[in-house]
Amino acid sequence: MRGLIGMALIAIGACSSASEPHAADTTGATPGGCLCEVTLSPTSAALSIGSTLQIVATSPGRVSMVFTWTSSDTTIASVVQTGGTGTVAVVTARKPGVVAIKATASADPSQSAAAVIIVSNPSPSGVPTVSIASINEVTGGVPANLAAANGALAVAFSANWLDDSKANSAELLIHRAAGDTVVATVAVPNALASAGKWTDTLIWNTSARLANGAALFANGSYTVSVRAVFDKMTTQSTPYTVYVSNP
Secondary structure (H helix, E strand, O other): OHHHHHHHHHHOOOEEOOOOOOOOOOOOOOOOOOOOOOEEEOOEEEEEOOOEEEEEEEOOOOOOOOEEEEEOOOOOEEEEEEOOOOOEEEEEEOOOEEEEEEEEEOOOOOOEEEEEEEEEOOOOOOOOEEEEEEEEEOOOOOEOOOOOEOOEEEEEEEEEOOOOOOEEEEEEEEEEOOEEEEEEEEEOOHHHOOOOEEEEEEEEEOOOEOOOOOEOOOOEEEEEEEEEEEOOOEEEOOOEEEEEOOO
């Protein structure tokens, strides 16, 4: 797996244009000074077999762009777009390896970007895992635009464990330079504490304000992750990058 991780580090942040290599080539060096028309969030993730991940494609200044999605190896991880324009896709991990998941602008196939996904077997020791399944707008339930999020966001997560651990709770953390802040917490239902799998949703109101009317969360870039608390340990999901842009 050490060699696979090295390949992933080469490919993270890669993009393509008419004059540059395709981002899906995980063996080529990232082009220097690349200015991408298409951006993905997240740009990389580590998944265990059977888990899923939501990826969002955006194109600054081109909100009406339509995307198509491909996997460099569907036996490692497959990808299925959701919604008519394909701005959101769901990746499913299938076998160990490294794969590039690419979004291509249908109107201009030279514009694309790729996310690097590392797939591994579930820990044989039964170490609990937690992953973010989706980030949607609370109002309307549609996928949030992670490049310009506003209002309340519903962060759906899945926690899994194989041994005799018991789940206690989950926390939604946001991170900026000042450190981590817990913005929401949910306790596991008693019936699921020992079930081995728990799915739930945490809410982050990005537009919350203080008593004096000032914004509680300043506009800007945050990383968002879910931390699951078990009786024996805690574990944290791969983070998403969310850019808050409230009026």
